[in-house]
Amino acid sequence: MIKMLLRRTLGLALLAGFAAAAQAKVDEVSYLKNGAYVGKIGTYILNDALYLDATRSAKLIGGKIYWYPVSGKLMLQNRGNKIMFFMKSDEVTLNDTKVSLSNPLIVRGGRAFLAMDFFTSKHFARAFGFKLDYDPSAGVLAARQKINISSINYFSYKDKTRLVVYLEEPLDYQTSQKENNVFSITMPNGVVESEEKLNIADGVITSVDVFQENKMVRIIFTPGDNFGKVASFRLSGPDRLVFDVEKSVRPIAQSINGLPVSVPDDGVTVISPGVSGTDPAEAEVSSGAARYVSDTGVNIPDKFVLDKGGRKRIVIDAGHGGKDPGGHRAFGLKEKEINLLVAGELSDMLKDEDIFDVLMTRTSDVFIPLDQRSRIANDYKADIFISIHANASRDRREKGFEVYFMSENASDPWAAEVADYENSVLGLEEGQEASDASAMLLHSLARNEYLNEGSQLAGLISKELERSTPFVNRGVKQAAFYVLRGTYTPGVLVELGFMTNAKDQKDMNEKKGRAKIANAIYKGVMKYAQMKKWK
Ligand SMILES: [Zn+2]
Incomplete structure (x- = not known):
């Protein structure tokens, strides 16, 4: 439990070099929350990149700063999340994951500054539960609405593909389906951490796109060949919306030479006796295997x-x-x-x-x-x-x-x-x-x-x-x-x-x-x- 070693130790000699920054310019940005002015945060510009005073930012925006000047690291803690920054390093650790940001931590005049790129990143949003937008022309940093859709995941099963939308608070949703099968979900007042595209490509769903629009989130399914009926329902603990897309078997596969093809629970295709020879459709039905094998080779047992x-x-x-x-x-x-x-x-x-x-x-x-x-x-x-x-x-x-x-x-x-x-x-x-x-x-x-x-x-x-x-x-x-x-x-x-x-x-x-x-x-x-x- 006891950690004696500091991750990185920077000599004091490095600190001496900090004073000599060339195109340094100190200014301020205004921080707004829910449209209301909260206060000003001191900034620093280095190589055209904008930095915010870390201590002041934490005071206005939230979180706790732990600054270790000797080892040159800074920890920002919020809602149980730990974000570690290291001087002269592009590596940032968010809890146990490493992410990369360009030179995110600098020290000027004995004060720690964090890059604006961090504050407007999805890493910040993940740790704080809301997003920040920066408008450089107005010099305004604004907190956006709280993220209320925490993640969107999918699961490929042998008979269906499930999309799960995890919610931080109850949200309504509407669905619509066009003639070309394109299925979409709109969630009024939804806020996601970031827009994303899920490449599923399991035959049922080709991909799912998540868009953040003004005051709503839109989720669009691009159907695969076997896109079937969609059922949706809510589950709680954690709150989530579930969209099950049935795997439809194309008409040709449902009957071979007029005889029924059954797909029992173990995923093995059984063709009724009397059928000989192979049909391309047979291989297709067999793809309802017991395991979903991803293209990265990771097996997810079903x-x-x-x-x-x-x-x-x-x-x-x-x-x-x-x-x-x-x-x-x-x-x-x-x-x-x-x-x-x-x-x-x-x-x-x-x-x-x-x-x-x-x-x-x-x-x-x-x-x-x-x-x-x-x-x-x-x-x-x-x-x-x-x-x-x-x-x-x-x-x-x-x-x-x-x-x-x-x-x-x-x-x-x-x-x-x-x-x-x-x-x-x-x-x-x-x-x-x-x-x-x-x-x-x-x-x-x-x-x-x-x-x-x-x-x-x-x-x-x-x-x-x-x-x-x-x-x-x-x-x-x-x-x-x-x-x-x-x-x-x-x-x-x-x-x-x-x-x-x-x-x-x-x-x-x-x-x-x-x-x-x-x-x-x-x-x-x-x-x-x-x-x-x-x-
Ligand atoms: Zn142990």
Whole structure:
């Protein structure tokens, strides 16, 4: 949990050079919110790029600034989002993702300035929940309406394609369909972070374009050959609009030589007896496969067509291992040891249930990279993924357990810190390839559908831990854990107790204490199974 190393250290020698900027010009811009004047923000111009005084901006626009002059980094925090800027670097990290902005942070006269390009970027909008527009001729920076459509995702299933519009507040919508099948949705008062085009190309929908118009959002579907009937409905928790486009099978495929073609649930085409020879239509029907294989080669298992003989699969992940010992501890067992002992005990209990098959990501003291852990869960087609960890803090009084489920945004700064720590093992992994942007996108698409279930499972486990272990309940939290983000399954990460707290560590070091923990998690899983009517 404790991070000693600063990312980047700049010598004081660099600071001396800052005073000598050539075409520097100090001025101000006016900041307007909902059309009303709020105040002025000092600016700086460097190489024709406009910068805003960071501290003043945060004061007027929102957020908190943490400026580390010695290491030359600046953190802007808002709504649980952390944005890190580094001097002399185009790299900016927004929570756990790296984005690029041209020289976003400069220092002049001992004050930090951030590029206007950042304030008007979608990264700002994502962290703050509203957009800023800058009008250079008037020198006015204006906050636009709050973003109320947080994201738009799609899912290709064998019999339909689903478009999901995630809402931050209730919004009305209207749909219309033209004769050429072009289908459109208008959402009055809708505000999106940015206009986008989703290239789906799955035969049902070719693409979806999202346009921000004056006081409305328009979403236009470009139909594919198999574009069928559209059904729309609302779902809540999170609030979302769902548009299901049926996969229509073209008339020629519905009957071959007058005999019916049936497509059973397993996605295998069955042509009624008596038909011989192949028809191009046959191949077309067969494309309703059990998996959607994207052009990036990432398989998204379709839960609806997998047959596991009625048994559900659970993957239990003992955090850390091998060269990665885990967090700091006051005394006793290392985190990797506690995790493995609890995971093993939990696995044994769940294996005794005949509705479950259980797999552990590791059963010994070995190092396993994070992406491999999620790959194990995906390959095994897990129905539940549980990652076991123990917590640590600088403050020895911190105690208790936390149950996390995956989210892009951390629920609080501490949750973000825990996620940062658990993700930091990425630095230990050798030969890590740069993550393919489209593969990551597919990860995020699959993941969103499981967020709800992850939160339900987290709630049930948390309740049982509170009921039957000596640990204090620090609550169910959300954060962007790498190990959860890659799994196409409801996943939770349990931070058992604090190894830096004498009482917690004593309980985790005792067999009796660990048995109570494993038993509580087991009970939480069983409650979840009941809720899902698995049992
Ligand atoms: Zn850990």
